[in-house]
Structure formats: structure tokens, C-alpha cells
Amino acid sequence: MGVRPSLYEELRNQGVSRRGFLKFCGYMSSVLTLPVGSAEVIAQALASKPxxxxxxxxxxxxxxxxxxxxxxxxxxxxxxxxxxxxxxxxxxxxxxxxxxxxxxxxxxxxxxxxxxxxxxxxxxxxxxxxxxxxxxxxxxxxxxxxxxxxxxxxxxxxxxxxxxxxxxxxxxxxxxxxxxxxxxxxxxxxxxxxxxxxxxxxxxxxxxxxxxxxxxxxxxxxxxxxxxxxxxxxFGKTVHDNCTRLPFFERQQFARSFDDEGARKGWCLKDLGCKGPLTFNACTTIKWNQGTSFPMYSGHGCLGCAQPSFWDRPGGFYTKPF
Ligand code: SF4
Ligand code: SF4
Incomplete structure (x- = not known):
């Protein structure tokens, strides 16, 4: 079997520009929370290794x-x-x-x-x-x-x-x-x-x-x-730790229904079943849809989908986590 080309060579062959490649490396460096200068390390590795x-x-x-x-x-x-x-x-x-x-x-x-x-x-x-x-x-x-x-x-x-x-x-x-x-x-x-x-x-x-x-x-x-x-x-933090509704959680301001005034003002969704405090995932840091949003930002609580007990949690998706 011949030596495989590097990942960068493959991307270049597909028309990905050097600038696009470096942008990707920079983004990955921030996603991985690596120290300053790591984007170059990633770029060098992806450009040299098969x-x-x-x-x-x-x-x-x-x-x-x-x-x-x-x-x-x-x-x-x-x-x-x-x-x-x-x-x-x-x-x-x-x-x-x-x-x-x-x-x-x-x-x-x-x-x-x-x-x-x-x-x-x-x-x-x-x-x-x-x-x-x-x-x-x-x-x-x-x-x-x-x-x-x-x-x-x-x-x-x-x-x-x-x-x-x-x-x-x-x-x-x-x-x-x-x-x-x-x-x-x-x-x-x-x-x-x-x-x-x-x-x-x-x-x-x-x-x-x-x-x-x-x-x-x-x-x-x-x-x-x-x-x-x-x-x-x-997975080192819960989705609750970086949620935009966290200040309202701390002030004990909880929405009572998904479309009440509190929910629209960004109040916490815990009493509507949000499992954010129990769920370790990167949804509120990396976000979804290319960094656009995450469920609590859009008005729905976390279902706890990344936890081992997701489907068998007593009471179902909309019971209070505590
Ligand atoms: S909406 Fe959920 S994740 Fe956000 S602060 Fe309230 S309990 Fe935490
Ligand atoms: S249900 Fe899953 S995808 Fe949605 S906020 Fe919670 S952990 Fe993230």
C-alpha cells in the first residue's frame, strides 16, 4: 500500500484554500482549549502526517x-x-x-x-x-x-x-x-x-x-x-455552567411555562424539566449549528441526552431535575 497523502494535501486537492485550512486549525485550537500558538502546531501536524x-x-x-x-x-x-x-x-x-x-x-x-x-x-x-x-x-x-x-x-x-x-x-x-x-x-x-x-x-x-x-x-x-x-x-462541565439562563437560576427566577413572560425574558427552565445541571456536554460552549445556538438559548430545556441514564430517567423528559 502506498504512502497516504497528508490531510492538508487532500484538502488542497479538493479546493480548500490555505486560509480556509488555517481557519479550521485556529477553530480547532479554540474548541480544544489549547494554549496560544497551538493552531500552528495543529497545522504543521495535519500538513505533514499521512x-x-x-x-x-x-x-x-x-x-x-x-x-x-x-x-x-x-x-x-x-x-x-x-x-x-x-x-x-x-x-x-x-x-x-x-x-x-x-x-x-x-x-x-x-x-x-x-x-x-x-x-x-x-x-x-x-x-x-x-x-x-x-x-x-x-x-x-x-x-x-x-x-x-x-x-x-x-x-x-x-x-x-x-x-x-x-x-x-x-x-x-x-x-x-x-x-x-x-x-x-x-x-x-x-x-x-x-x-x-x-x-x-x-x-x-x-x-x-x-x-x-x-x-x-x-x-x-x-x-x-x-x-x-x-x-x-x-465533558468537564455541565451545560448549565455556561447557560445564558444561569443568572436567573441563581436568582431563583424560574419560567412556569414555555411561553410565559419569564421564559421569553430568559428565565431559567429548570422547573420545566431542564436537566442542564446534571448533564456534561459542550452544547453551551461549542454550541450547535456551526456555533449558532443551543436548546436553552432557543427556549427549551436540556433533555440530558449525553448522560448514561438518558432514556431510563424516572419521570421522563419534563420532570424537574431536583
Ligand atoms: S435553563 Fe437549564 S441549563 Fe440553563 S440555567 Fe436553567 S437549569 Fe441551568
Ligand atoms: S439534550 Fe443533549 S444536545 Fe440538548 S442541551 Fe442537553 S446535552 Fe445538549
């Missing part, structure tokens, strides 16, 4: 995480990952289908063994040897377990891949779990040595996925994780 191989395995999922990924900052992840980083396998987005696609996946795994970035989305059904979710006649459970053994990094993208999500919600008919749990025995046996990073969210903030890939390409390692395997740079 692009990595990415294998994306979707198991029991709704495609929302892939949709989110396509809505990230310019250059979009569509161009960054799909065209530049070399997405060797993604069964929703790739052009190939059927046996050719499955063969391409197996070839990419074999040729890049020990070096590829494995992304998993969707929960993994464990019941009946994983037979509830198959691709090309193979159980998602065995596809993930096999691919994980040759990965350099494993990223569980979305609350389903991280914690089981809706697939694992009671009564969990398929015996679903997240990727880390599906790989637990292989990790214990030393057969999976790659770090497993959780990027929860339903869907996850797309720039967090880009940020993780960029960090890995720049430093050859992953950022520090918390005890739920989430990168602390993105």
Missing part, C-alpha cells in the same frame, strides 16, 4: 450521529473525514454496497491493522450472539469485537455506542450495551489495547468528534478522559 484510515461501524443506530457529523464547521467533516481522512468503511455514506463494501472493509482492516481509527455508532445487541443487528450476515457484535483488536483508537460516538442509549432502555429486548461493555473481556485479556473514548450525545456535538480526531492527528494520543471515558476538555 492521513489515517477510519473504519466506521454502525450497529443498532438511527443514523442521527452520522447526520450530526455532516453538519460540522468548515471545512465540514464531510470533506475532512469522508474525503480527506480516508473513511475506508461507512456503510451509510460510502458509494460501494453489498459484498464489495464488506470486502473493502475487511481489506482496510487487514492493511491498516494496528493503525486505524475505529468509530462505532449505535448500541450493540448482545443477546443471541448479537443476531438482532447484522451487516452482510455478520453480527454487529462480532464485527466490532474483531475490528477493535486492530484499532489504534476506538471512539464510541453517540449515547447509544457510549452507554447503550435507547437500544438498552428498559426492558432492553436485544440485550444492548455500549462498545466499552461489549469489549470488556477483550480488554481484560489484553486483546484490545486501544483507548476507548466515549463521545455521548443524542446526537453528539459534531465538532467534538472532529476535535478528537484532530487532537489525535496532532499529538498522536488522546486527550485526558473522565471516569466515563469522556474527554474532559469537552
Amino acid at each position: 492521513r489515517p484510515s477510519v473504519i466506521w461501524l454502525s450497529v443498532q443506530e438511527c443514523t442521527g450521529c452520522s447526520e450530526s457529523l455532516l453538519r460540522s464547521f468548515e471545512p465540514t467533516l464531510e470533506s475532512l473525514i469522508l474525503d480527506s481522512i480516508s473513511l475506508d468503511y461507512h456503510h451509510v455514506l460510502q458509494a460501494a454496497a453489498g459484498a464489495a463494501a464488506e470486502a473493502a472493509r475487511d481489506r482496510a482492516i487487514e492493511q491498516n491493522w494496528g493503525k486505524y481509527f475505529l468509530i462505532v455508532d449505535g448500541s450493540i445487541p448482545g443477546k443471541d450472539a448479537g443476531a438482532r443487528s447484522t451487516t452482510g450476515g455478520k453480527a454487529g457484535l462480532s464485527l466490532v469485537r474483531n475490528a477493535a483488536q486492530g484499532a489504534a483508537v476506538i471512539a464510541s460516538v453517540g449515547t447509544c455506542a457510549a452507554f447503550g442509549g435507547i437500544g438498552a432502555a428498559a426492558p432492553n429486548p436485544s440485550g444492548a450495551f455500549g462498545a466499552a461493555d461489549a469489549l470488556g473481556d477483550l480488554v481484560a485479556a489484553g486483546k484490545v489495547t486501544a483507548p476507548i473514548v466515549n463521545i455521548p450525545g443524542c446526537p453528539p456535538v459534531p465538532e467534538v468528534i472532529t476535535g478528537l480526531v484532530t487532537y489525535y492527528l496532532t499529538y498522536g494520543s488522546i486527550p485526558a478522559l473522565d471516569d466515563l471515558r469522556r474527554p474532559k476538555i469537552f
